[in-house]
Amino acid sequence: MLQLRALVTPAFANRFFTAYTCAIVFAVILRYCFFDARDPSKCGALMNEGVWLDQPLEKHSDYVPREWQPPGCMIHNYKPADISTCLSGRRVVFAGDSTIRQLFWGVAKALDKDVDMSKAEMHSDITVEHAGVTMEFYWDPFLNSTSTNREIDMFEGDKYYRENSNRAALMLMGSGLWYARFETVNGMKKWKDNIDGIAQHMRYGRKTTDLTHQDLLLLAPVPVPAFEKLNEDRRRTITPQKILEMDQYLQQLSDIQGIDVVWALAVMTRAMPQTFEKSGLHLVDSVATKQTDLLLNLRCNAMLPPKYPYDKTCCMMYEPPNYQQWAGLFIVLAVLPVMSYLRSKAEAKGTSPPPWLPSDKITHALLVFGLSVAYCFYADRTQVFNKFHKHYTTFGFLSMTLTWLVMGYLTVGRSAINVPSQPFLSRHQTDEWKGWLQFAILVYHYTGASKIPWIYGFIRITVAAYLFMTGYGHAAYFYKKGDYSFKRVAGVLIRLNLLSCVLPYMMKTEYIFYYFAPLVTFWFIIIYITMRIGSQYNGNMRFLVSKIIVSAFLTALLVKYPGVLEALFEIPRVIAGTQWNVAEFRFRLSLDMWIVHIGMLTSILAAKLSDGSSPYSGNLPRLRIYAISASCVSLPLFFLFQTTRETKFIYNGYHPYISFIPILSFVVLRNATPKLRNCHSSIFAWLGKCSLETFTLQFHIWLAADTRGLLGLNLTGAYGRGTNFALATALFLFTSHCVAGATQDLTGWIMGVPEPKQALPTSKEEADKDRAEKGLGLKVKCAIILAGLWALNMTYTP
Known part of the structure; x- marks a missing residue:
């Protein structure tokens, strides 16, 4: 045990976690480039898969889940203002049976909560207009009406990608149940022939699932009803075998021809009869609302004006960097590594580095600080990393809290061996206090316990x-x-604000x-x-x-x-x-x-x-x-x-x-008591020393979507939340620790705190550099910093 403790030195830990960070980042980039490239905007993830975060463990539970999680992205809860902004002056068309009509009413109610549903006749077309958006439903359970065909024709061939204000911004079609129930002679063949005709108008041979910035022609899967809730007449004709055969045929068309089928609509209700009303065909309101949000996220996430918080990450391409962000990334990923290389090369040759280069310590601090800010950008402003919804559970909150408390207790020790008694609220004690307070805040934010x-x-x-x-x-x-x-004032203000003043420019x-x-x-x-x-x-x-x-x-x-x-x-x-x-x-x-x-x-x-x-x-x-x-x-x-x-x-x-x-x-x-004053938890004190950095960096590299969600590393499958938490937390805490040290060094550099010299200057270049560093006063440096911030603000491109 003593040998192990001797090996685990701060230098060893630093090397280990540096290697760990590099391995994790490399693995994330590798997966994004080779496995996620076909779904760059997460449209395919939203359209095809998902799980209920609050799905009941009991098989026959009556609880209806409410928190839907697509793999690797976050859906947005659409409000009327969002819908009207996205679809202003456009039409949304639904065609099919009563299950499609329920989705139509879901979108209509999301747009106008006071919409009157009572005036609509049972089997008839419906039109709703509100806030510049026109909603149309065609009662067409066989998908063969003139109205449906007219709408489909607008998507044919190159017209699919051409600007067309008359075409529907979103058209969803669905059929199958009426074929199963009423077409007793060759019903399956008639349904397949009709679907083949529709498929000719849909996207063909797609190479990507990216659906952003385009009008959508979508098919709904044939819904699998709650068979045990169907009445006798429906149960006799709508059989599991017929539904399965229809959905398998849609799957073949989707795989071979590339038509867009919103499979997630069926995944939401799979093996969950409690999501259906007593008819066995129509959904309870909360599930229908989630299906409505899914459709709106497919069409609108990429259309809404980009602004933080970026909490709608499904089917959305992040905006490209502005010139300030490009400049920041270029400095971090190109200029700073070159500076570090030049210094190390000069040291290897035993010559003096160029006089314009800062010291090795400051160059390293600039590189660490810059790479951490770039990490924030790629983590929370690109699709390289997954984003998950938060999900509060009492068990999750208590287990995380207990874990931190046990770790804190196991690292309790005496504050200083050679000091008989620590003073009131000593530095060790306040660092510890900040540390466990920070742990509490982190657990609170990660678990979504604010409710x-x-x-x-x-x-x-x-x-x-x-x-x-x-x-x-x-x-x-x-x-x-x-x-x-x-x-004194400048030192405190620079130390407090260095990170929080840089991030707004990189993260918008x-x-x-x-x-x-x-x-x-x-x-x-x-x-x-x-x-x-x-x-x-x-x-x-x-x-x-x-x-x-x-x-x-x-x-x-x-x-x-x-x-x-x-x-x-x-x-x-x-x-x-x-x-x-x-x-x-x-x-x-x-x-x-x-x-x-x-x-x-x-x-x-x-x-x-x-x-x-x-x-x-x-x-x-x-x-x-x-x-x-x-x-x-x-x-x-x-x-x-x-x-x-x-x-x-x-x-x-x-x-x-x-x-x-x-x-x-x-x-x-x-x-x-003296015993309480003289001991502290080392892990809490360690975190307390970098609490400012953990509080700020958590916004983008532990949480995601500007604190609205959780960051996923893409290494544990689409839903491996537990393993992802462990990997991401280690990376987040190490990054915070490094940034805290870098910020301290950069603050001292700006303040002009002299670094310890090993010897007198050995060359004219070193002497000139020393004089230059001493010659630039603190007030001048602060003026330059303020002028730089002013210039960035005045030229900033949103």
Whole structure:
């Protein structure tokens, strides 16, 4: 065991996970190029396959599932505005029997929830017009009417690909049940002859399943009814053998001629009689709605204006990169590797590298940072990686939570061997706290637990705890160090925002979208201003506390009073053309309105008590007993209150005023004894050191579709969620760890922090480079960065 621990050094772990990352990325690219190339836009996946994520385990369950998952992509829940945007001025045509009519009504209700179905006659054509979209249904159970043939003719030959405003944007046909029931003499031959005639008008000999940006002529499979629910007359004529033979013939035409059959309509109801109404032929509303969404996703996903969140990834080709994205990818994938090569080549020859090259450490940091951003792009802005819907289960949430807790417990150890006692809220302790808070947030996001009120309330506490530590840490630094220099402010702001300022350009999002970095940036500025004003009197306890309280109320006024925050956001909009969601940011600020200032007050109180300058320092043992007793009572009472709120929206109203209760209680109990203060969990502390990066990068390389879904690595089959979770999590955490180190190095480089020199400069080039690095001041560098961001904003192509 000791030998194994000696082998598993940080350097070994770094090499192992670097090799692991390269292997995973190579395998994903290999699969995409050689196995997924025939279905580049995931139209075939949407049209042919899928599973119910909430499918009941019991064979004869009455539960009707609601969460449909195509292999490797996400479907969009269409609203009327989306449908009218996609189909404005166009027609949608359905032709067939009553099962097709149900799909027609499904699309009609999705377009207009108030559509009147009562006026339609049983066996007749129907037309519905709303918001510029015309919906037509032809009652044609044998698919041989004049109306159906007229519509099909518009798709014939090269007309299929030619612009034609009269042609239907989407036409779905389906028949078979009436042939089985009423055509008792040569019924199968008549059906096949009719289908052969229709197939001549459909796509022939296709080489790809890409259906984006074109009008669709589709066949529905012959539905397999719930035979046990059919009445005696239907059960006698509509037999499993007839349905099977019809669908097998459609499958042959699909495989040989390439006609488009929406097989997923049948997969949704396969071996699930509970998805049918008591007639055995028609579907329950929730399943019919999913079939409606499937059809709309086939036709409309590629037609809607592209904008984040990109949560409709089936049958959708991502927009090509704009010139800024191409430039970023070129720099990352070409320029930075060349820079690294030139430096390593010079070192191998024992010569000095070109003076314009940064040091080996900074070159490596730039490469790591750049490759991680490029990984975000290819993971969440291309079809290279799969995307899955989230699916909450109590078992999944609890099992993931228990796994992290066990790992945290098994890595608990003493914080420092040579230090007899750690101080109150030591660095080890706050890193650990950030770590397990981050684990809680990651589990919450991955499992989609936001719909559970008590879990949502707990996660709200974790975000408040982060902000409490922001107020505590920065106020303590300013109080003890008195360092209000530009260098301190610039260093903190660059470290907080480097990643969240780069990603919006590469991912076509916005800065506020990665809300945690903007949130802590806002609060850092508030803390700085509060502590800086009258800083020469900060030694006066009454003055300092009064100043913090006044700051709290002025900040609340700034956030809550309509128009003030809008005016502040108007400044960068006018200067740099930014478009930030003010309402969303106000919501984030309002939720944790007071906790940062409570953190500041706590840090001042802790500093006064620890240095003995407080009049209460002599009563610390008694105060500790009171605090521990109050915490033991208030903590369970708080969670009892929080878990009994009916909805998360109700809890949000209380949260800003009560979130300090569990946070201060935890702080007191965590530091109640020397043993508790002197130990910490190393795995949680490790994650805490890169919590900012994990919070930001999870949006694109662990989650997907801008947090709406989950990222799939394409290596575990279409639905291997468990194995995919393990592989993707290891890759995500390693990437976050590397980016955290790279960001730290790049921040030091920008700040002009000198790197340790092994020797004096050995050449004129090295000396010139040293002088050049020293000559560029921090304020000049910051001005260059701001000018670059301004130029990117002003020339940005959406």
